[in-house]
Amino acid sequence: MHATIQKPLKEIINALSKDEKVFVVGCGNCAEKCRSGGEEQAREMKARLEKEGVRVVGYAATASGSSLCKLAAAKKLLLEEHKEEVAKADSFLILACGQGIHTVIDATGGAVVHPGCDTIFGGETVSDDFITEYCSLCGECIVEATGGLCPVTICSKGLLNGPCGGAKEGKCEVDKEQDCGWQLIYDRLKELGKLDLFRQYQSPKNYAKRSNPRSLKLEEKRATFKSLAGLRTIGQDR
Numbered sequence: 226m227h228a229t230i231q232k233p234l235k236e237i238i239n240a241l242s243k244d245e246k247v248f249v250v251g252c253g254n255c256a257e258k259c260r261s262g263g264e265e266q267a268r269e270m271k272a273r274l275e276k277e278g279v280r281v282v283g284y285a286a287t288a289s290g291s292s293l294c295k296l297a298a299a300k301k302l303l304l305e306e307h308k309e310e311v312a313k314a315d316s317f318l319i320l321a322c323g324q325g326i327h328t329v330i331d332a333t334g335g336a337v338v339h340p341g342c343d344t345i346f347g348g349e350t351v352s353d354d355f356i357t358e359y360c361s362l363c364g365e366c367i368v369e370a371t372g373g374l375c376p377v378t379i380c381s382k383g384l385l386n387g388p389c390g391g392a393k394e395g396k397c398e399v400d401k402e403q404d405c406g407w408q409l410i411y412d413r414l415k416e417l418g419k420l421d422l423f424r425q426y427q428s429p430k431n432y433a434k435r436s437n438p439r440s441l442k443l444e445e446k447r448a449t450f451k452s453l454a455g456l457r458t459i460g461q462d463r
């Protein structure tokens with residue numbers, strides 16, 4: 226899940242030119258679940274913009290459960306289902322994550338886009354009302370040694386070898402509301418009977434694997450991951 230929150234209306238309006246004709250686009254998957262950009266929010270955004278004098282030629286969102294960041298879905302939505310309204314638009318206001326924004330550029334062959342949301346993290350949907358971050362997408366997973374808990378993400382300093390020593394009564398010195406990530410890792414390893422792993426040194430990460438942009442090419446029997454660290458292909462021998 227890509228967690229997103231809507232930008233303030235004033236910021237959205239300030240980015241638009243005078244008399245710019247806008248088409249509002251939402252996403253029926255992550256943005257709908259975050260209540261930042263499903264069909265309902267796209268319709269509401271149209272009404273809010275029009276109230277402020279913005280010219281809105283239409284709105285649309287991919288069907289509930291369908292992602293805007295799927296190129297075929299974005300093309301169908303904008304080039305087929307809403308072709309006539311889209312033809313009148315100077316630009317698109319996207320209520321979705323940054324992946325959705327770029328998908329609209331690709332789907333339309335390079336249209337002008339405006340972000341309507343801030344993309345804040347990728348997370349677990351704990352419940353309909355709560356999403357939280359457990360992975361920072363580093364490209365080199367080390368949670369085998371930490372009982373499945375990610376120190377890069379749940380420790381405020383992202384320490385690979387913790388704790389830092391600043392925790393008090395299990396709370397982080399950076400944010401006293403937050404549990405110390407390394408205390409959680411210790412408790413988890415203890416519960417699993419794997420406390421020996423707590424002393425295992427973690428080498429510095431190869432941040433070239435985290436460099437942007439990254440891509441993953443999926444073929445029938447293999448997958449190729451591309452980052453600054455080079456190409457990593459798996460499954461070619463299957």
Ligand code: SF4
Binds near residue numbers: 360
């Ligand atoms: S180490 Fe943490 S940030 Fe990296 S892939 Fe694993 S869970 Fe994600």
Ligand code: SF4
Binds near residue numbers: 380382389391
């Ligand atoms: S107190 Fe714990 S979570 Fe906070 S920075 Fe130190 S090790 Fe990380």
